[in-house]
Amino acid sequence: MTWEIERKKCLRCGGCVAVCPVDALVLTENGIEIDERRCISCGNCEKLCPVGSITVGGNR
Amino acid sequence: MKDVVVVGAGPAGCSVAKGLADEGYDVVVYEKRQEIGAPKRCGEGLSLSAMDELDLDIPDYCRMQSMNGALVFSPNGDYVRIHSNETVGWIIERKMFDKWMAERAANAGAKVRAKSDVVDLLPDNRGVVVEVEGETKRVESRMVIAADGVESLIARKGGVRGSSQMHLVDSGYQYEMVNLDLKDKHKLELYFGDDVAPRGYVWVFPKGENKANVGIGISGDADKNAKHYLDKFIDSNDRFERASVVEVNSGLIPVGGFLDDMTAENLLAVGDAANQVNPIHGGGIREGIKAGVIASDVVTEALEKGDTTSENLQKYNKRWWKERGKDLKNVESLREVLEDLDDEDLNYLSRKLDGDDLMKFTQGKRLSKLGRLLLKRPKMIKSARKLM
Numbered sequence: 543m544t545w546e547i548e549r550k551k552c553l554r555c556g557g558c559v560a561v562c563p564v565d566a567l568v569l570t571e572n573g574i575e576i577d578e579r580r581c582i583s584c585g586n587c588e589k590l591c592p593v594g595s596i597t598v599g600g601n602r
Numbered sequence: 603m604k605d606v607v608v609v610g611a612g613p614a615g616c617s618v619a620k621g622l623a624d625e626g627y628d629v630v631v632y633e634k635r636q637e638i639g640a641p642k643r644c645g646e647g648l649s650l651s652a653m654d655e656l657d658l659d660i661p662d663y664c665r666m667q668s669m670n671g672a673l674v675f676s677p678n679g680d681y682v683r684i685h686s687n688e689t690v691g692w693i694i695e696r697k698m699f700d701k702w703m704a705e706r707a708a709n710a711g712a713k714v715r716a717k718s719d720v721v722d723l724l725p726d727n728r729g730v731v732v733e734v735e736g737e738t739k740r741v742e743s744r745m746v747i748a749a750d751g752v753e754s755l756i757a758r759k760g761g762v763r764g765s766s767q768m769h770l771v772d773s774g775y776q777y778e779m780v781n782l783d784l785k786d787k788h789k790l791e792l793y794f795g796d797d798v799a800p801r802g803y804v805w806v807f808p809k810g811e812n813k814a815n816v817g818i819g820i821s822g823d824a825d826k827n828a829k830h831y832l833d834k835f836i837d838s839n840d841r842f843e844r845a846s847v848v849e850v851n852s853g854l855i856p857v858g859g860f861l862d863d864m865t866a867e868n869l870l871a872v873g874d875a876a877n878q879v880n881p882i883h884g885g886g887i888r889e890g891i892k893a894g895v896i897a898s899d900v901v902t903e904a905l906e907k908g909d910t911t912s913e914n915l916q917k918y919n920k921r922w923w924k925e926r927g928k929d930l931k932n933v934e935s936l937r938e939v940l941e942d943l944d945d946e947d948l949n950y951l952s953r954k955l956d957g958d959d960l961m962k963f964t965q966g967k968r969l970s971k972l973g974r975l976l977l978k979r980p981k982m983i984k985s986a987r988k989l990m
Binding site (some may be wrong): 553554557560561563565570590591 | 773
């Protein structure tokens with residue numbers, strides 16, 4: 543599983559956190575953080591991100 | 603021990619906090635951001651009827667521009683003009699408005715604290731773990747209110763979980779622009795069409811003489827991202843050529859998936875955290891504040907009785923569904939029908955409908971008229987029946 547975020551694009555709106563079905567994402571002071579053990583590569587966060595800052599491997 | 607910890611100092615959280623502080627309860631509101639109200643995730647429109655209904659005497663410094671209607675553009679460029687001789691709403695400044703809401707809560711006796719990130723709940727939701735400028739504290743309370751927005755960490759941890767279905771959310775993106783020509787500085791502009799904004803719309807909300815929030819909301823499962831569509835709209839329109847961008851915003855907008863149960867033991871959720879948003883226009887200020895008023899009534903009674911179990915908090919669900927949920931559910935059905943319409947259908951409807959119809963639709967009313975019109979479109983008959 544690979545999950546990447548382009549931090550320079552991210553606006554920290556937390557939209558990806560809201561659509562994560564397994565609560566793998568969290569919006570912290572440093573931006574979006576992922577718990578890779580939880581991630582199921584569903585791609586919701588990538589699809590939702592208004593600015594296209596997230597790439598989920600195996601889902602494209 | 604506090605009576606109530608409110609997580610999130612947006613309009614919903616501050617609405618609950620004020621209600622409870624007015625009753626004399628010991629309330630603390632934690633806001634993770636260093637500045638309440640910023641960055642906004644909002645187009646900033648608020649109707650006068652909402653302000654009246656909620657008894658919001660919003661100070662002038664929060665009101666940027668008065669609105670007296672809207673221009674609703676169909677894909678072919680035709681538009682329906684909604685016009686009133688009086689002001690029907692305002693574009694507000696959320697940075698100021700949210701702080702004013704927090705100030706109201708504080709003046710009523712609530713303690714508000716910015717840059718305080720609630721990271722966990724204590725057992726049985728009897729309080730929270732909060733990081734205040736780097737220092738971690740446990741704060742015990744009789745109840746917790748999750749008003750923590752769409753990402754709703756605390757609502758989820760507490761057991762109030764919305765659906766993560768992608769068609770129940772919109773992806774939103776917005777520029778606050780200055781030095782642009784407005785078609786009418788007192789009217790909202792809304793643009794519909796599959797190529798413009800799949801399932802959603804582009805908005806231009808005037809925020810002054812020559813400035814506006816220019817934004818978009820599109821279906822969460824659209825092929826391209828919201829920024830792509832908004833940039834395309836702006837690039838194809840000369841009027842934006844000279845304009846400057848002074849702020850960039852993004853966010854997720856719940857457009858349905860209302861929850862039967864917005865409570866857990868010693869906890870309830872309000873506002874975006876409970877998907878309380880109008881599924882057609884995506885507005886959440888009114889819904890959040892209204893839910894906050896209902897919540898503070900129910901919580902006041904629960905605290906008085908000393909019973910904050912989920913069972914006793916069911917009154918919140920009941921009242922919300924009666925006063926807001928029923929109408930919003932109708933609006934959600936309308937949203938489901940509208941997303942089946944293609945550009946030709948939209949063009950057709952814009953010829954047959956007037957501004958007053960559109961206003962009523964957004965409130966979940968007069969839907970049978972829309973149903974009757976759609977019955978005349980063969981492929982829309984099934985959808986039309988949903989509205990009749």
